Structures are given as C-alpha cells and as structure tokens.
Amino acid sequence: MSKPLPLLTSPPPERRDAARNREALMEAAVCLVELHGVRGVTMDALAARAGVGKGTVFRRFGSREGLMGALLNHSETEWQAAVMGGPPPLGPGAPPLERLLAFGESRMVLNIKHAELIEAAGNPGARSFAALSFTTMHVRYLLGQLGVEGDLAYLATALVAPLEMIVLREQVDREQIPMDRITAGWTDLVRRVAGG
Amino acid sequence: MSKPLPLLTSPPPERRDAARNREALMEAAVCLVELHGVRGVTMDALAARAGVGKGTVFRRFGSREGLMGALLNHSETEWQAAVMGGPPPLGPGAPPLERLLAFGESRMVLNIKHAELIEAAGNPGARSFAALSFTTMHVRYLLGQLGVEGDLAYLATALVAPLEMIVLREQVDREQIPMDRITAGWTDLVRRVAGG
DNA sequence: GATCGAAACGGACTACAGTCCGCTTCTATT
C-alpha cells in the first residue's frame, strides 16, 4: 500500500514539541513586553524565559523583526474582528461613509498605540502580508460601496498611507498637530476622494 | 577687554582636525556604498577606511542611522535644487498642476532609487527635519498656487504619504503593480484632491 | 516495542552597534 493519499494535506502537521515551544515563546514574549517594554525583549531573554535555546527562537520567528511581527499580528487580530463583525459604525450596519470615517480614526488610534511594536517589526514581510493588506482591502470594499469610480486599489492605498504610523508620528510628535485636526483632515480627504 | 563680542556667532567653529576627519569619513562612506552596497557599510569598516577610530565615527554621526541620514541628505540636496531652480516642469515655469504631477513622479523615482539608504536611515530624526519637510512644504505651496481650499498642510501630507518608500515598495515588490499604473493612480488622486 | 529518517533543539560562536574614558591635538591667551 502507498501512503494515505496526502492529496490536499499541503503543510506537514506541527510536531508536538514544536507546538509546545511555540506556545511557551508567545506567552513569554507577551509577558516580557509587559514587564520591560518592547526594547526589553531581547532574543536571549526570550529564550531564557521560555526555557528554550536561542536557536529555537530563531527557527520559530526568523529574526527579531519576525518576532515583533508575530506579536503585532496577535494584537491586530482582535481589531480585525471588530471591523468585520463588531458593532457599528466600525462594524457592519452603518452607512459606508460613516463606516469609512470610523475605520480611519480607529486605525490611527491603533497605529499610535502599537507604534513601538510596528517600528520594531520593520517593514520586511514581518507585518504579515495578510495583516497589512487587510486594511487596504477593507477600504477598497467601502469605496466600492460608496460607488466611487476609478482605480479603487490605488485609491485605497492612498487613503491608508497617511494613517501609517511613520506619517502619524511625524505629525503628532514633531509637528505637534492635535489629533482632532488630523482626524478632520483625513475626513476632508475622504470626502474629496469619494467625490461630493 | 572682554571677548570680541560673540553676539551672533552661534556655533563655535569646527576644529581643523575635526573638519579633516569629517571629510575623510564622508568620502569613505560614499566609497563603501559603491563597493559593497549599503549593507556593507559597517561602522568598523568605515572607521578603518577613513583611518580614524570608531569613537570618531560615532561622535560625528551619532549612530548608524545618523550616518545613513547624512548620506541621504547629501544625495537629496541635488534633487531639491532641481525642484527649486531646475528646468520645468519640475522646476519653476510650468503651470502648477503640471509641476505637481512632475514632482510626484520624480519623488517616486527618487524614493525607489534610495530605498536601501532610506530604510537604513530609519525614521527617527535621521532624515533631517529640514529634508523631510521640504517635500511636504513644496506640495503645500503648489496646492496654494492651484487655489485649493482647506487644510493645505494636511492635504500635502496626505498626497506625499503614498509616495513614501515604504508604501511604494509594498506596491512594486509585493503586489507587482507596474510603475505607470502607480503614476496614473497618483495623478487621479491629485485631481480629486485639487477638485476638478 | 525496535528502528530510522526527518524535524527540531540548544548553546557556543561570530559580527556588528554603540559606550567609555584616558590620551592627544588644537586654539585662545598672555
């Protein structure tokens, strides 16, 4: 007899020791962030706290940036759920424009809250493809709902770009622009793009 | 007699040995980038090549990011000159909308060209305040010329945001969007924001 | 339950960023 037809079983299942370590690592990482802040999460400290070797940490996350990306992902999942299925105006139920504006503000708050983590995660593939594009995809969908015409993928990217942490921090920290002015500015931007 | 009135002489002049070393360091840095790429520019290698101690490198640039920021600044100065005083449509002379569109495209090309350097420079203050805000200031000015109403500072930031390297790389490298579609998208964005 | 290949582990090792402090060089003053 040949093997039990691995037809659609693409990824080989995770070994039990690997699963145990992954769990221990994530828990230790969250704990270290709370205790010592993002900067205090060193790969050595993480390995020690999780009771594994350093090599294991790198096998799991690839790099420090990868680790931070994983933590970020963990945190963002909750927010994504609120957007997809939470109460209006962020979740479904409110009219599209209201939803879009609520979305923008919510995203700003989130990006500022996670600023350290985002920075530590860097850009490179760390903020997993899926997580990053979720934001753009959602805006694109809402633009469609609003009946906007044109290259919606690009317009979505353009609307999301000024919500990025790197841009926000420039405005908030350096230029000292108050949050409500930023919110108002983005609202105006949306109105112009959506046509009205 | 008291001192010769240091009234307006704000920064104490640079010592000669310091000037010599600064020059040697910049030259060595440019050379190393050409030879081994941005990643090959280590602080040790730079110090060795310039014939100075490591402490001197850090005294001069503060950090690796600071060094990269200095290199970037060096490269961008030329471009700023082209924007402020070069031939149209980038430089003065062309109608504002044409100038703005030329500006956007030029900025994209530049950001992609300098991608490695920009990334290595990080965000934190390294891309000197002045250099960073030049772009936004210029867009703001052109929006004014176009007779756009509203919070021009915010609108300028919003138009510049999707030209940032971090956003462009996502589009070009990961989503494989061709450059001309990106250019077209930005052009459309500008038209919507400027009201048309 | 014995065997075997593959996957995962762990920690010593390397390379680089950034610090520290005693030493040298410069410049202003007399």
Add this chain to the structure above:
DNA sequence: AATAGAAGCGGACTGTAGTCCGTTTCGATC
C-alpha cells in the same frame, strides 16, 4: 613661545542579533 583648558580622538569593552552544527526528540513503519 609657553600654557591651559577645551574639543576631539581612538580603540578596548559590552551587549545583542543572528549562524552553525552536533545532539535529541518525535512519530511513522514494521
């Protein structure tokens, strides 16, 4: 020209990211 104090210098030292490879653990098969 001599001197003093400040500015600058340099390289040994520390801490952390990331690599490497011999060893251990797992789970599939017989």
